[in-house]
Amino acid sequence: MKKYNVAICGATGAVGETMLKVLQERNFPVEKLKLLASYRSTGKKYKFLNKDIMVEELTKDSFKETEIALFSIEAELSKEFAPIAVENGAIVIDNSSAFRMDKDVPLVVPEVNPQNVLWHNGIISNPNCSTIVMVVAINPIHKISKIKRIVTSTYQAVSGTGREAIEELKKQSRAVLDCEKVISEVYPVQIAFNTLPHIEDFFNNGYTKEEMKMVFETHKIIGDDSIKITATAVRVPVFTSHSLSVNLELESKLTGEDVREILSKAPGVIVMDDPGNLIYPTVLNSSGNDLVYVGRIREDNSIENGINLWVVSDQLRKGAATNAIQIAELLMEKGLI
């Protein structure tokens, strides 16, 4: 079996470290692994298959022998370095928003639109975390009964912001419990024991970037921009895993039982839905796992053909690292690398 020279760009971030973990867990055929990060992280060491790998500085010379470059860095840096990696012959799988809405760049969730890896020009975008989680759960339903409208409200974990946000939640939680002063550095408002209806910058229409990503990226991934979507994205004091309350209006009637059956056969989905026996997904079920958990499946009689879902998934894994590595696996399977 061919092995590949892989680089992780942004290796010391929350997603980058998860990429390192997932590559090992999934026995990805790595020939040589490069860990790249900004200058201040160079020298840091990580274990990979029991060998120490030193983090190197990301420069324009980083990609000389790289075949697969997994990027999880700021969008501005992706814009700078992804073309360089491609020039060096690598395929870039980019977790930033830099290229997601670019017509020449596929935006791929392997369970939903695997065919789109076929037409890449060197860069494939990894979608927004909340969007990945949602589309894995709803696309199987959409294939049976077209989704007309989605109303979603999210409950998002701080690790989506990065490692410093995890530390902030820990520190602030302790401060609140100890009745000490709470200091907010990462978020504009205290996140510990609070809800924060603000994820990424605001547009003039009053929506955040995060909320609009759930609209535009869902359209691009599912390949159907007739689906009407509205989102409210909220940060909650949770370390890892995003939860989503998803309300669907379908074109034709599906019962709750129909949806349970469809989703129980769907790739990447696990149905946990027996509330009478206290079986419904929470963050604790999904964190550290690669699947999208769906429960609280209910017919919504406030509208014709309505369905409510509760969807939970580890956004560092399926919502980021795992999805990126699944894209690489798909490229291998299809003989594209």
Place this chain on the structure above:
Amino acid sequence: MKKYNVAICGATGAVGETMLKVLQERNFPVEKLKLLASYRSTGKKYKFLNKDIMVEELTKDSFKETEIALFSIEAELSKEFAPIAVENGAIVIDNSSAFRMDKDVPLVVPEVNPQNVLWHNGIISNPNCSTIVMVVAINPIHKISKIKRIVTSTYQAVSGTGREAIEELKKQSRAVLDCEKVISEVYPVQIAFNTLPHIEDFFNNGYTKEEMKMVFETHKIIGDDSIKITATAVRVPVFTSHSLSVNLELESKLTGEDVREILSKAPGVIVMDDPGNLIYPTVLNSSGNDLVYVGRIREDNSIENGINLWVVSDQLRKGAATNAIQIAELLMEKGLI
């Protein structure tokens, strides 16, 4: 000014203690205050207007001279003791679900349906906390442009469950931060750093009691059961104040600016909506206050005449204690006691 003999039934609970606080803050004209609770809480002392009041055991003889009885006890106990209080000549304002859907019992939010106190038969019900918070925010909109449909997802605080849940969240949070074993006694699953899509028991239709209360109680309070409503109720690791993501479909078009104007003049509502300047409500704004905070007001273009709102309010106060005492004030204003 006439003063009243008031009893708080369930005085040692999270809502009962808030009732005691709110009575003082609002200078409610109390002649004599009785604090009633179960046998195991008797002897506990509370300060009221600088005097110590001893908690007495709730018995059928508790209401001899009571004129206003504020009940915040289990529904089963309300069913037992409210009629006794009424027989003794008291008006009962009951915070449990015992009588809420009873045709002979008004369900009142003073900002929304004050006229309904007129026809009580001794008992007036205080609505469910999430429902109060929602109707205060949406009724002013409904009066201008009829609401056709509501899709809401809640982010509910643990103090809604009671004091023992506050302690559980504190203990579990410390255990997680200290990497110690987490013990769940109040909730079926860990609540610290988790989201729990389960508030109250499940019905056969897959919805919880809490979710169905938001449907039926909203209909009764607003007096319009043609409003279509679907709710997903979720517990989050927050001590006090419920947050709600509310999506509205209106009969006729209102812009975001229209809604801001309507709500800025609405009783009991405060608009906090300038997201570009980081102004939006969070739990920290509302906790300890009596108003319903609304922000993130946005037109929802996924449907004709759609509006999204983010609503936050202290559910122990406006969602329970304050609303009950406002009902008592209304009875005084209208000369009904």
